[in-house]
Amino acid sequence: MNAPASTPVTTELRINPERLWASLMDLARIGATSRGGVRRLALTEEDRQGRDQVVQWFRAAGLEVRVDEVGNVFGRRAGTDPQAPAVATGSHIDTQPSGGKFDGNYGVLAGLEVVRTLNDHGIRTRAPLEVVFWTNEEGSRFTPVMMGSGAFAGLFAPDFIRERADLEGKTVGEELARIGYRGAQPCGQVPGGMYAAYFEAHIEQGPVLEDADLPIGVVTGALGQQWYDVVVTGQDAHAGPTPMALRHDALLAAARMIEAVNRIALAEAPHGRGTVGFIQAAPNSRNVIPGQVKFSVDFRNLAQAGLDRMDAAMREAFALAAAQGQCEVGITQVTKYKPCVFHPDCVDSVRSAARALNLPQMDVVSGAGHDAVYLNGVAPTGMIFVPCKDGISHNEIEDAKPEHLAAGANVLLLAMLEHAR
Amino acid sequence: MNAPASTPVTTELRINPERLWASLMDLARIGATSRGGVRRLALTEEDRQGRDQVVQWFRAAGLEVRVDEVGNVFGRRAGTDPQAPAVATGSHIDTQPSGGKFDGNYGVLAGLEVVRTLNDHGIRTRAPLEVVFWTNEEGSRFTPVMMGSGAFAGLFAPDFIRERADLEGKTVGEELARIGYRGAQPCGQVPGGMYAAYFEAHIEQGPVLEDADLPIGVVTGALGQQWYDVVVTGQDAHAGPTPMALRHDALLAAARMIEAVNRIALAEAPHGRGTVGFIQAAPNSRNVIPGQVKFSVDFRNLAQAGLDRMDAAMREAFALAAAQGQCEVGITQVTKYKPCVFHPDCVDSVRSAARALNLPQMDVVSGAGHDAVYLNGVAPTGMIFVPCKDGISHNEIEDAKPEHLAAGANVLLLAMLEHAR
Numbered sequence: 001m002n003a004p005a006s007t008p009v010t011t012e013l014r015i016n017p018e019r020l021w022a023s024l025m026d027l028a029r030i031g032a033t034s035r036g037g038v039r040r041l042a043l044t045e046e047d048r049q050g051r052d053q054v055v056q057w058f059r060a061a062g063l064e065v066r067v068d069e070v071g072n073v074f075g076r077r078a079g080t081d082p083q084a085p086a087v088a089t090g091s092h093i094d095t096q097p098s099g100g101k102f103d104g105n106y107g108v109l110a111g112l113e114v115v116r117t118l119n120d121h122g123i124r125t126r127a128p129l130e131v132v133f134w135t136n137e138e139g140s141r142f143t144p145v146m147m148g149s150g151a152f153a154g155l156f157a158p159d160f161i162r163e164r165a166d167l168e169g170k171t172v173g174e175e176l177a178r179i180g181y182r183g184a185q186p187c188g189q190v191p192g193g194m195y196a197a198y199f200e201a202h203i204e205q206g207p208v209l210e211d212a213d214l215p216i217g218v219v220t221g222a223l224g225q226q227w228y229d230v231v232v233t234g235q236d237a238h239a240g241p242t243p244m245a246l247r248h249d250a251l252l253a254a255a256r257m258i259e260a261v262n263r264i265a266l267a268e269a270p271h272g273r274g275t276v277g278f279i280q281a282a283p284n285s286r287n288v289i290p291g292q293v294k295f296s297v298d299f300r301n302l303a304q305a306g307l308d309r310m311d312a313a314m315r316e317a318f319a320l321a322a323a324q325g326q327c328e329v330g331i332t333q334v335t336k337y338k339p340c341v342f343h344p345d346c347v348d349s350v351r352s353a354a355r356a357l358n359l360p361q362m363d364v365v366s367g368a369g370h371d372a373v374y375l376n377g378v379a380p381t382g383m384i385f386v387p388c389k390d391g392i393s394h395n396e397i398e399d400a401k402p403e404h405l406a407a408g409a410n411v412l413l414l415a416m417l418e419h420a421r
Numbered sequence: 422m423n424a425p426a427s428t429p430v431t432t433e434l435r436i437n438p439e440r441l442w443a444s445l446m447d448l449a450r451i452g453a454t455s456r457g458g459v460r461r462l463a464l465t466e467e468d469r470q471g472r473d474q475v476v477q478w479f480r481a482a483g484l485e486v487r488v489d490e491v492g493n494v495f496g497r498r499a500g501t502d503p504q505a506p507a508v509a510t511g512s513h514i515d516t517q518p519s520g521g522k523f524d525g526n527y528g529v530l531a532g533l534e535v536v537r538t539l540n541d542h543g544i545r546t547r548a549p550l551e552v553v554f555w556t557n558e559e560g561s562r563f564t565p566v567m568m569g570s571g572a573f574a575g576l577f578a579p580d581f582i583r584e585r586a587d588l589e590g591k592t593v594g595e596e597l598a599r600i601g602y603r604g605a606q607p608c609g610q611v612p613g614g615m616y617a618a619y620f621e622a623h624i625e626q627g628p629v630l631e632d633a634d635l636p637i638g639v640v641t642g643a644l645g646q647q648w649y650d651v652v653v654t655g656q657d658a659h660a661g662p663t664p665m666a667l668r669h670d671a672l673l674a675a676a677r678m679i680e681a682v683n684r685i686a687l688a689e690a691p692h693g694r695g696t697v698g699f700i701q702a703a704p705n706s707r708n709v710i711p712g713q714v715k716f717s718v719d720f721r722n723l724a725q726a727g728l729d730r731m732d733a734a735m736r737e738a739f740a741l742a743a744a745q746g747q748c749e750v751g752i753t754q755v756t757k758y759k760p761c762v763f764h765p766d767c768v769d770s771v772r773s774a775a776r777a778l779n780l781p782q783m784d785v786v787s788g789a790g791h792d793a794v795y796l797n798g799v800a801p802t803g804m805i806f807v808p809c810k811d812g813i814s815h816n817e818i819e820d821a822k823p824e825h826l827a828a829g830a831n832v833l834l835l836a837m838l839e840h841a842r
Contacts, residue, residue, distance in 0.1 A: 206662025223661060227707060237812060239696035239719045240644060240788030241627025244686050246812070251697055252683050258676035265665050275660035276672055277707045279700060286648060286698045286717035288815075296707035298660045367661030391658060391667070394709075 013121065015413055017406035020113040024405070027053060027093065027109065028101035037396025038101055042094040042136035042147075043071070043172065048179035050093045054108060054133060061115045063131065067183025069158045071135040071176045072148040076191070077115055079128040079420065085196040087125075087420040088379075089114065089412060090132030091371060092148070096140050100398020102203045102388065102405075108133045110201040110409040114416060125420035127196055134371045135181075141166045149371035151187045153378045158187045188378070195379040197346055197419040200372040201408045202383060203400050207391030208364055215407045216354045217364035217385030220347055222373045223271060223300035224339030226307050230257065230318065234327040236283055236291030247289055251281050253325030254293040260317035261297055264310050271365055272310065273300035302339050302365055340366075340373045346382025346415070353414035359407050382415065384408050434542065436834055438827035441534040445826070448474060448514065448530065449522035458817025459522055463515040463557035463568075464492070464593065469600035471514045475529060475554060482536045484552065488604025490579045492556040492597045493569040497612070498536055500549040500841065506617040508546075508841040509800075510535065510833060511553030512792060513569070517561050521819020523624045523809065523826070529554045531622040531830040535837060546841035548617055555792045556602075562587045570792035572608045574799045579608045609799070616800040618767055618840040621793040622829045623804060624821050628812030629785055636828045637775045638785035638806030641768055643794045644692060644721035645760030647728050651678065651739065655748040657704055657712030668710055672702050674746030675714040681738035682718055685731050692786060693731065694721035723760050723786055761787075761794045767803025767836070774835035780828050805832050 030050045031040035040046040055073065058065050063075030076086065091107025111131035118125070134152070139145025142164045150156045162173030176182035204210075209217050234248030258276045265274030278296040299310045315331065322329035354361040364385055366373070375381045386408035389399035451471045452461035461467040476494060479486050484496030497507065512528025532552035539546070555573070560566025563585045571577045583594030597603035625631075630638050655669030679697045686695030699717040720731045736752065743750035775782040785806055787794070796802045807829035810820035 204662060205659050206664070207658075207667045208662075208664060211667060225661070235811075235813075237628075238626050238789055238815065239698055240646070240694060240721055240790075241625060241629075242694075242788065242812060243627070243629060243691065244683070244694065246628045246632060249683075249696075251700060252679060255676035255679035255697075258673060259680065262665070262670075262673050270664065273661060273663075273665065275670075275708070275710055276676075277660055277702075277709045277711060278705050279672060279702050279711075280705075281698075281700050284699050284701075287696070287719050288698045289696055290698060290700075298708050300661055367663065368659055369661075390656075391663060393659065 013117065013413065015113045015117045015406060015409045017402055019116065020109060020406060020409055021402045023057065023109045023112065024101060024105060027105055031095065033098065033396055035396040037398065038095045038099050039097055040093065040095045040099070041097065041141045042138065043141065043175035043179060047094055051179070051181060054093060057112055058131065061112060061119060063115060066185050067181055068152070068185040068187050069183055070148050070151045070161045070187055071181040071183065072152055073133050073181070075131045077129040079125050081126045083192060084127040085193045086128040086130045086190060087197045087416050088130040088132055088195045089199045089201070089416060090134065091200050091202060092134045092137035094136055094138050096138050096394045098396050100393055100395060102398055102400050103205065103393045104137055106203055106400070106405060107201045110412050113409050114413045117413060125417065127420040128192060129416065129420055137371055142172055146369055146371055146374055149374040153374040154188055155374060198372065198375040198379045198381045199346065199350070199412055199415050200370060200383045201412045202370060202385060203388040203393060204364070204385040204391065205368055205388060205393040209385060209387035210391060212362060214360045214362050215386060215404045216359045216361040216411055218347060218351045218354065218361055219342060219366050219383035219385055220363050221302055221342050222340040222366040222370065223273065223302055224304060224307050225335065225337040226299045226311060226333060227335035228297040229332045229334050230295050230297060231330045232257070232293045232322065232327050234291050234325065237289045239287040239289055242289060248326045249289050250293040250327050251290040253321050253327040254279070254295055256321040256325070257318050258295070260321065261314065264313045264317065265299070268301055268306050268310060271302040272306060273367060274298070274310065300367055304339055337369060340376050342376055342382050343380035346380050349415040349418045350382050350384050350411060353411040353418070356414060357407070357410055359411065384411050434538065434834065436534045436538045436827060436830045438823055440537065441530060441827060441830055442823045444478065444530045444533065445522060445526060448526055452516065454519065454817055456817040458819065459516045459520050460518055461514065461516045461520070462518065462562045463559065464562065464596035464600060468515055472600070472602060475514060478533055479552065482533060482540060484536060487606050488602055489606040489608050490604055491569050491572045491582045491608055492602040492604065493573055494554050494602070496552045498550040500546050502547045504613060505548040506614045507549040507551045507611060508618050508837050509551040509553055509616045510620045510622070510837060511555065512621050512623060513555045513558035515557055515559050517559050517815045519817050521814055521816060523819055523821050524626065524814045525558055527624055527821070527826060528622045531833050534830050535834045538834060546838065548841040549613065550837065550841055558792055563593055567790055567792055567795055570795040574795040575609055576795060619793065619796045619800045619802045620767065620833055620836050621791060621804045622833045623791060623806060624809040624814060625785070625806040625812065626789055626809060626814040630806060630808035631810070631812060633783060635781045635783050636807060636825045637780045637782040637832055639768060639772045639775065639782055640763060640787050640804035640806055641784050642723055642763055643761040643787040643791065644694065644723055645725060645728050646756065646758040647720045647732060647754060648756035649718040650753045650755050651716050651718060652751045653678070653714045653743065653748050655712050655746065658710045660708040660710055663710060669747045670710050671714040671748050672711040674742050674748040675700070675716055677742040677746070678739050679716070681742065682735065685734045685738065686720070689722055689727050689731060692723040693727060694788060695731065721788055725760055758790060761797050763797055763803050764801035767801050770836040770839045771803045771805050771832060774832040774839070777835060778828070778831055780832065803836065805829050
């Protein structure tokens with residue numbers, strides 16, 4: 001008996017959790033660190049080995065592999081309708097210098113597990129499926145971050161990307177050629193046309209799901225980001241002979257600005273974030289009042305109007321703190337990422353899939369950037385978050401529970417099938 | 422006609438301002454920096470040249486020179502009563518790495534100018550006079566600071582001092598021998614017994630006199646100091662995915678502690694001082710919430726009870742800020758100098774001298790340490806402050822007005838004569 005052209009799917013279909021976990025652990029051995037993490041920087045020998053491993057798995061699962069001109073790798077599973085645009089999923093396999101096993105890797109291997117599950121059950125979809133890993137999402141060795149997906153979405157020209165150099169002067173183009181991943185396919189072109197939908201499964205990298213004790217986060221969007229460099233200038237002076245009233249203490253003024261950053265973010269609950277991650281005082285000597293302090297501000301919010309309010313509130317608060325502290329302040333905006341709202345159809349598919357699987361869920365937003373944020377500019381996109389231990393990632397102790405990883409992969413399976421069947 | 426054994430002195434006696442200024446400028450040429458400052462670190466070749474110059478001036482002014490076992494140099498002018506304890510003045514000629522022309526040097530050369538003035542007028546005093554320069558007051562190359570005066574006052578054993586090493590491993594003992602200033606005289610011994618009085622003229626190193634537009638500060642004491650190392654421990658986490666309420670932001674907690682240090686010092690007006698001069702955040706990356714912040718606290722006050730209150734208030738405020746920020750805090754006291762009250766007779770002599778000279782004056786306290794603070798432990802001691810430009814010292818742009826320097830030297834002259842005649 002011939003299989004029907006497109007096989008009906010039931011919600012009883014499930015991925016194989018042990019196989020997913022085993023593949024995650026296998027991939028984590030490439031670039032493994034002594035403290036249980038992974039160091040697999042983009043376009044290094046470790047990245048080559050990781051890429052070769054995943055490509056081998058892609059081929060073993062019957063996927064047809066393409067590599068584009070910036071090293072993005074696409075594994076394609078044919079559909080019954082060769083003219084239909086593909087439904088895609090993916091993430092990245094490069095890591096931070098002291099990275100973990102799950103960030104990025106999970107999204108790629110969850111996609112592979114979806115394909116393997118469909119193979120197990122002999123299920124063919126109408127639309128083709130693609131599993132992708134994007135070049136240099138982390139940006140640790142080469143900037144900009146989310147390099148491959150940004151080039152795919154048309155934000156960066158391929159020539160610009162290939163000329164980016166690391167600290168030793170080695171370029172992306174040279175390193176792609178060296179490791180055998182400088183492909184022929186033009187960036188952003190997909191057989192049969194741009195994706196009908198793109199999904200990305202990812203560990204949350206934050207504490208919200210764990211705190212709420214929920215396995216699935218339905219990601220409705222990603223926060224926009226505005227980053228600033230701030231310089232507070234006072235006058236350095238002896239800590240002893242200078243009475244409090246006659247000081248121009250740049251660190252005291254900066255401390256009040258740091259408090260203001262927190263207050264401004266709290267006023268934008270629940271999506272506002274305000275962080276001072278970097279600070280440097282001069283002359284930074286224990287018995288000298290600091291004459292200059294430099295620090296960073298990282299504001300995030302889900303709406304541009306909110307970011308604009310935060311910007312205005314910061315300028316007002318910083319001017320006040322500087323004046324109170326008899327200091328000057330200079331503010332320079334250094335980076336801006338617009339807020340991202342994922343496609344309602346994709347968000348609904350994720351939510352429906354979790355419901356069909358009886359998985360407790362909540363709507364969440366991504367505070368960090370992801371390849372999916374750039375994909376959202378060219379295709380309907382959605383994301384699935386699963387909890388990670390203590391909300392920690394970009395760290396060798398990054399951890400996630402097998403049952404949560406399996407739950408997210410099952411949601412991915414059903415969401416992709418909804419669009420591909 | 423023979424001069425009387427002790428010459429009557431009138432308040433018309435004045436030092437020679439041009440000669441004082443010329444000597445200051447001459448000494449400032451040794452170790453001069455391109456930006457108008459002086460770099461004459463203790464026991465370097467520059468210090469040797471500076472010492473040789475001052476010793477030559479001492480001898481030319483008829484002073485008998487002694488060097489003690491830690492390199493302190495004493496120039497003695499005989500009195501008519503050889504059994505009388507001497508009246509002394511002095512300071513130091515070593516500088517900070519980017520020091521100025523006046524810090525220390527002024528006190529030594531004002532003392533020399535007092536002697537030259539008495540020589541000009543053929544005035545002999547009953548008690549001997551001494552002009553001293555103390556080894557390594559600044560502590561930039563060797564610790565502890567105020568090394569020579571501390572050894573003289575019996576706080577440091579000479580062997581301990583000679584074993585102190587700089588960053589290259591060179592010891593005080595070796596360097597004293599190399600530059601020819603490892604003397605024979607035991608530390609703390611003075612011919613005729615310990616000083617009847619010790620005075621030190623110094624630039625204020627703070628902005629109080631300039632702010633009040635007064636040429637003379639009558640220094641009544643020196644602030645006690647308590648220094649602390651503080652470590653705030655939170656949890657580093659991604660700036661994006663971590664909601665404000667779930668953060669353990671060590672820098673936000675530290676910012677509130679810095680504000681508390683300021684508040685605690687203001688509550689101890691006018692003599693309380695609170696400074697955070699050093700801060701270091703980890704991982705100090707703009708998009709990571711800082712998991713650890715280290716900073717210093719420098720508290721100063723004129724009474725130990727005040728320092729005790731500041732200590733208690735700090736511990737309470739820091740515990741609160743840590744709890745509010747879901748962080749831990751550790752506080753280690755690293756240094757303690759007790760408050761110093763100068764001898765009322767010496768303070769009165771300075772005040773009376775300024776009055777006799779019709780010089781506007783105010784009582785001030787020294788916020789910084791000085792050789793005079795250690796001398797106060799072994800002899801009646803007083804200090805004279807003159808304004809410095811913008812209150813700045815320990816800086817190549819350190820500056821003072823010739824008329825203020827002359828005024829301070831005239832006060833020193835009359836104050837010393839009151840005790841020596």
